[in-house]
Amino acid sequence: MRRRFTFKCWNLDCGKIYSLFKEITDEQVLIVACPFCLKEGVVDLAPYKKKTTVVRRKGDVEEPSIGYEYEFPDVVPTEEEPKQ
Numbered sequence: 001m002r003r004r005f006t007f008k009c010w011n012l013d014c015g016k017i018y019s020l021f022k023e024i025t026d027e028q029v030l031i032v033a034c035p036f037c038l039k040e041g042v043v044d045l046a047p048y049k050k051k052t053t054v055v056r057r058k059g060d061v062e063e064p065s066i067g068y069e070y071e072f073p074d075v076v077p078t079e080e081e082p083k084q
C-alpha cells in the first residue's frame with residue numbers, strides 16, 4: 001500500500017510539516033528524512049494499526065474474519081532515530 005503521508009519533523013529546531021509518499025510494508029516502522037533539515041526520523045506504525053472484523057455469511061453460518069487496516073492522523077509525528 002503506497003500512500004501520501006503528512007509528517008511533522010521531530011527536530012525541535014526545525015519542526016516543519018512535510019508530505020511524502022511512503023510504502024507501508026510489514027516492517028511496521030517507516031524511516032523518513034525531513035526535506036528541510038535532512039534529519040532522519042522514524043515512525044512506529046503499530047499504534048495506527050487497527051484490527052477489523054468482517055463477518056462473512058457461508059450459507060447459514062456467519063464466519064468472522066479478522067483483518068487489519070491503518071488509520072493515520074492528518075499529521076503523523078516522527079521520532080528521532082534511536083542511536084545504535
Ligand SMILES: [Zn+2]
Binds near residue numbers: 016
Ligand atoms: Zn526537519
